[in-house]
Amino acid sequence: MSKKRISAKPILSSKEDNSFREALKLYEEKQYKKALKLVETVLKKNSNHAESFSLKGIILFYQNEKIDADAYIKKGIMKGARNSIVCHISGIYYRARAEYAEAAKWYAAALENGSVNKVIYRDLSVMQSQIGDFAGLTHSRQEYLEEQPGYRSHWTSTGIAYHLNKEHAKAENTLTKFEELAEGKLNESDMFENSECLLYKNTIIGDTHDYARALAHLDVIEKDSKDKLGWLELRGKYLMLLSRNKEASIVYRSLLQRNPDNMAYYHLLETALGTIEKGPAVRKQLYAKLARFYPKSDPPKYIPLTFLDGSDFTAATNDYVLAQLKRGVPSTFVNVKAIMGNSAKQKIIEKLATEYFEGLDKNQEPIAWIWASYFLASNALYMGRLADAHARIDAAIAHTPTLVELYILKARIIKHEGDAVAAAAVMNVGRELDLQDRFINSKAAKYYLRANMVDQGIATISMFTKNDNAVNGLKDLHQLQANWVIVESASAYLRLFQEASAAYRNVLTSEDFVALSEEEQLKIKTETEDQLAIYLGLALKRLHGVVKIFNEYVNDQLDFHSYCMRRGTARAYIEMLKWGNSVLKTPVYLRTIEELGKLYLQMADAKKPAEDKKKVKKVKKLKGKDAKRKEEYIAQITAYADDADPLGAELLLADPLETFYVLWKPVNDQFGVSRDSQSTEIHRMGFEVYVRQQKYLLALQEVNQLKKVTDNTHPAIGTMVLQLKAVIANPETSGAPEAILKVVEKSIDTYFPELGELGDEKFLAGYAVDEVTQLVSELAV
Amino acid sequence: MARKLISLDDLTPNCLGVLKTINSVVLPTSYTAEWYQESLEAGELVKLAYYSEIPVGAIKAKQVYSSNTSKPSTVPTGVYIESFAVLPAYQQKGVGSALLENLEAETAKRFIHELIAHVWCENTAGVAWYELKGFIKKDEVEKGYYEAQGLKNPDAYVMVKKI
Numbered sequence: 001m002s003k004k005r006i007s008a009k010p011i012l013s014s015k016e017d018n019s020f021r022e023a024l025k026l027y028e029e030k031q032y033k034k035a036l037k038l039v040e041t042v043l044k045k046n047s048n049h050a051e052s053f054s055l056k057g058i059i060l061f062y063q064n065e066k067i068d069a070d071a072y073i074k075k076g077i078m079k080g081a082r083n084s085i086v087c088h089i090s091g092i093y094y095r096a097r098a099e100y101a102e103a104a105k106w107y108a109a110a111l112e113n114g115s116v117n118k119v120i121y122r123d124l125s126v127m128q129s130q131i132g133d134f135a136g137l138t139h140s141r142q143e144y145l146e147e148q149p150g151y152r153s154h155w156t157s158t159g160i161a162y163h164l165n166k167e168h169a170k171a172e173n174t175l176t177k178f179e180e181l182a183e184g185k186l187n188e189s190d191m192f193e194n195s196e197c198l199l200y201k202n203t204i205i206g207d208t209h210d211y212a213r214a215l216a217h218l219d220v221i222e223k224d225s226k227d228k229l230g231w232l233e234l235r236g237k238y239l240m241l242l243s244r245n246k247e248a249s250i251v252y253r254s255l256l257q258r259n260p261d262n263m264a265y266y267h268l269l270e271t272a273l274g275t276i277e278k279g280p281a282v283r284k285q286l287y288a289k290l291a292r293f294y295p296k297s298d299p300p301k302y303i304p305l306t307f308l309d310g311s312d313f314t315a316a317t318n319d320y321v322l323a324q325l326k327r328g329v330p331s332t333f334v335n336v337k338a339i340m341g342n343s344a345k346q347k348i349i350e351k352l353a354t355e356y357f358e359g360l361d362k363n364q365e366p367i368a369w370i371w372a373s374y375f376l377a378s379n380a381l382y383m384g385r386l387a388d389a390h391a392r393i394d395a396a397i398a399h400t401p402t403l404v405e406l407y408i409l410k411a412r413i414i415k416h417e418g419d420a421v422a423a424a425a426v427m428n429v430g431r432e433l434d435l436q437d438r439f440i441n442s443k444a445a446k447y448y449l450r451a452n453m454v455d456q457g458i459a460t461i462s463m464f465t466k467n468d469n470a471v472n473g474l475k476d477l478h479q480l481q482a483n484w485v486i487v488e489s490a491s492a493y494l495r496l497f498q499e500a501s502a503a504y505r506n507v508l509t510s511e512d513f514v515a516l517s518e519e520e521q522l523k524i525k526t527e528t529e530d531q532l533a534i535y536l537g538l539a540l541k542r543l544h545g546v547v548k549i550f551n552e553y554v555n556d557q558l559d560f561h562s563y564c565m566r567r568g569t570a571r572a573y574i575e576m577l578k579w580g581n582s583v584l585k586t587p588v589y590l591r592t593i594e595e596l597g598k599l600y601l602q603m604a605d606a607k608k609p610a611e612d613k614k615k616v617k618k619v620k621k622l623k624g625k626d627a628k629r630k631e632e633y634i635a636q637i638t639a640y641a642d643d644a645d646p647l648g649a650e651l652l653l654a655d656p657l658e659t660f661y662v663l664w665k666p667v668n669d670q671f672g673v674s675r676d677s678q679s680t681e682i683h684r685m686g687f688e689v690y691v692r693q694q695k696y697l698l699a700l701q702e703v704n705q706l707k708k709v710t711d712n713t714h715p716a717i718g719t720m721v722l723q724l725k726a727v728i729a730n731p732e733t734s735g736a737p738e739a740i741l742k743v744v745e746k747s748i749d750t751y752f753p754e755l756g757e758l759g760d761e762k763f764l765a766g767y768a769v770d771e772v773t774q775l776v777s778e779l780a781v
Numbered sequence: 782m783a784r785k786l787i788s789l790d791d792l793t794p795n796c797l798g799v800l801k802t803i804n805s806v807v808l809p810t811s812y813t814a815e816w817y818q819e820s821l822e823a824g825e826l827v828k829l830a831y832y833s834e835i836p837v838g839a840i841k842a843k844q845v846y847s848s849n850t851s852k853p854s855t856v857p858t859g860v861y862i863e864s865f866a867v868l869p870a871y872q873q874k875g876v877g878s879a880l881l882e883n884l885e886a887e888t889a890k891r892f893i894h895e896l897i898a899h900v901w902c903e904n905t906a907g908v909a910w911y912e913l914k915g916f917i918k919k920d921e922v923e924k925g926y927y928e929a930q931g932l933k934n935p936d937a938y939v940m941v942k943k944i
Contacts, residue, residue: 363869363872363873366832366837366871367832367835369870370835370870399870400835400837400870400871401803401806402799402803402835402836402868403835433796433798433799433802434796434798435794435795435796435797
């Protein structure tokens with residue numbers, strides 16, 4: 001799929017053009033060596049033949065001479081930016097480099113400059129889908145459809161393009177037109193695709209908020225819909241939105257019949273029945289009935305715990321919690337954890353469980369006793385009573401020292417007591433009871449990483465990875481996209497770096513150190529700084545490892561822009577696009593970006609240029625034993641095969657501010673102007689970046705966004721605004737044109753009108769003291 | 782609950798830690814790392830017992846040969862129980878019986894007619910339990926058998942069951 005035919009239409013029939021076309025043919029047949037030879041003879045005769053430069057570039061690219069390839073592609077563009085073949089080759093080239101926006105630009109240019117090769121529209125539309133250029137997408141899909149109207153996938157993809165561009169009527173019309181054309185001509189094998197397309201069209205109608213029409217359409221397509229579940233869910237939704245609750249409730253009852261373990265259906269049924277407003281007595285009756293219908297399902301027994309009070313709640317707890325404890329259900333605590341936040345309910349549950357536990361004989365009913373102990377220890381931990389939790393779990397382990405779950409809980413308790421090393425040790429004892437338990441293996445690895453024992457942690461998890469030709473599974477973990485391992489190791493290296501830096505600062509000022517000879521001082525300095533560079537480099541390396549994986553997630557969508565059209569799975573495709581639009585908001589990615597932000601901002605402020613370059617070279621000069629030790633260490637921490645920079649030393653040399661900005665921007669874009677509370681740190685970091693880049697207006701936008709997201713409660717807002725005000729007061733040092741500063745000043749007035757009235761001090765006092773700011777000001781004193 | 786409360790399973794490298802834990806918690810004797818490693822080779826003569834899917838008991842035995850050194854034999858004369866333990870809270874629930882019955886069946890399968898165990902003299906409950914299971918206490922005691930464990934009266938009975 002990576003290489004497309006570039007049909008060259010003869011314009012001039014000179015000899016060179018013939019040779020060029022020959023070369024093009026050879027390239028398309030993947031005969032790169034012959035093609036290259038030929039294209040070089042053309043260039044020898046005509047050193048201005050733009051197409052040949054481009055062709056040579058793309059051939060070199062596929063022969064893995066990436067640097068030369070880029071030069072030739074650019075030369076081709078320079079000499080013939082309006083040549084359709086040059087444009088097309090450039091499009092293919094940038095697509096292969098995963099630079100999709102650039103690829104889209106050149107594919108479009110090829111068509112604009114007179115290429116009659118309509119297949120380019122297909123490639124262009126894939127690029128436009130990937131970069132989210134939906135307006136352009138409608139045009140290219142439509143063009144391609146007109147070129148080849150014989151395939152349903154082209155109609156579907158055009159419909160999707162209109163839908164994505166919010167042209168619902170056009171989208172629907174496109175899909176309908178095909179249905180009319182195909183009426184009566186579909187085979188049995190087409191029926192799945194047909195069903196998906198019909199249901200997809202129905203969701204488009206739903207998106208116009210014309211639910212009556214959507215519902216009517218749903219009835220029309222009932223017999224052709226294979227996805228009965230999806231069909232019912234849509235029906236329930238439309239009926240609810242049309243306030244036809246009685247009918248909706250019947251739909252939800254039939255959905256419950258299909259799957260009585262889906263919590264959402266119970267809530268939807270209640271919404272349809274309006275029982276939530278009718279109060280607990282009615283609801284209790286409803287669930288009693290449902291529990292009789294579905295005796296094996298958890299939700300009808302659990303949900304009443306969320307709304308019952310007093311003696312009803314006590315009775316329900318008896319039925320639910322104690323019944324589970326009696327059966328020895330390990331997950332009893334987790335099952336009720338969600339209601340433990342309600343302190344009255346928590347008290348009742350704890351009281352009943354404790355009474356039950358105290359009535360047990362640990363030798364007569366060992367299973368009930370052990371799981372009740374486990375429940376009460378979990379509860380004590382949840383309530384923050386660590387000593388209580390610790391005593392209970394110790395008693396439980398003395399009773400049944402072979403139960404893995406107990407060690408997991410004990411390790412968690414010790415973690416909360418603050419001893420990460422001891423917690424890891426306990427987790428490992430549990431792990432040794434069952435070496436094939438993947439869960440506790442992961443837990444033990446994670447606890448080692450939390451205890452900064454990175455090598456131990458990786459060695460532990462490596463028992464479950466593919467380690468061929470490697471000392472551990474680190475490469476496999478990167479390949480398998482095990483983000484949690486990678487980000488936890490990054491944090492561990494970061495902590496090691498911080499601890500070592502603090503210790504180093506102390507050493508430098510200590511009397512012992514000052515007393516040393518200059519030579520000895522230099523030796524210690526070099527060694528420590530090398531170690532610090534390794535920790536920092538590895539922290540960056542791992543964090544960038546997560547970034548790389550998320551780039552893969554984003555790029556993995558590429559194939560589906562054409563695949564889903566062929567399969568006709570339009571609804572799943574739309575879901576995928578939604579996922580893609582928020583994948584960077586995944587917590588583990590936000591954590592990665594936040595860690596990177598802290599590091600890069602620190603590095604930007606410290607700015608220690610040039611010197612590091614020498615150090616990288618010096619590290620390589622080790623000899624003998626030291627060299628061998630280093631080699632072994634590098635084998636242990638190498639994350640990718642053939643990595644030229646396993647220690648991340650190169651990463652330390654890049655411009656920190658620019659590097660971070662490039663990573664931060666797409667995350668900020670995914671949040672947009674939404675009021676997602678997860679975005680707090682992202683906006684805060686945006687402010688810090690823009691201030692350092694002297695882009696004050698953008699910095700202020702971030703403050704304003706932070707204000708919106710936190711309802712003006714974030715403690716840093718006050719200091720940020722005053723920081724910007726101080727910049728405006730000193731235009732000479734600000735580095736920004738005065739006109740911009742004027743705009744910033746005005747905007748501060750608009751966003752924070754109270755600042756003028758209150759004055760700086762009172763304005764600042766309006767925000768709670770920020771931990772970080774407080775720490776900084778304390779250190780300054 | 783349809784599943785059986787007590788079940789037996791093989792010892793594998795993955796659950797060797799369970800055997801170690803049970804033995805070290807219940808028994809006064811401590812076994813070497815090599816002994817545990819060799820246990821993995823003991824086949825049907827080593828078993829773990831699970832109570833409601835929690836491992837709570839373990840037995841490990843070996844074949845013994847004639848002690849007549851002048852005439853070394855390749856024919857085993859008996860099966861000797863090296864370690865046999867059930868966590869205290871799970872005793873008297875049939876776990877030990879299940880382990881022993883399995884071992885007896887295995888002994889019979891190998892056409893061996895004697896099952897042998899050492900029991901500490903002071904462990905009257907243990908002696909009584911073995912007798913209940915058809916073991917007969919030999920007249921002579923083995924002096925100082927449990928010396929290394931520092932028990933106050935280190936003698937042991939030899940208990941034998943004819944299969």
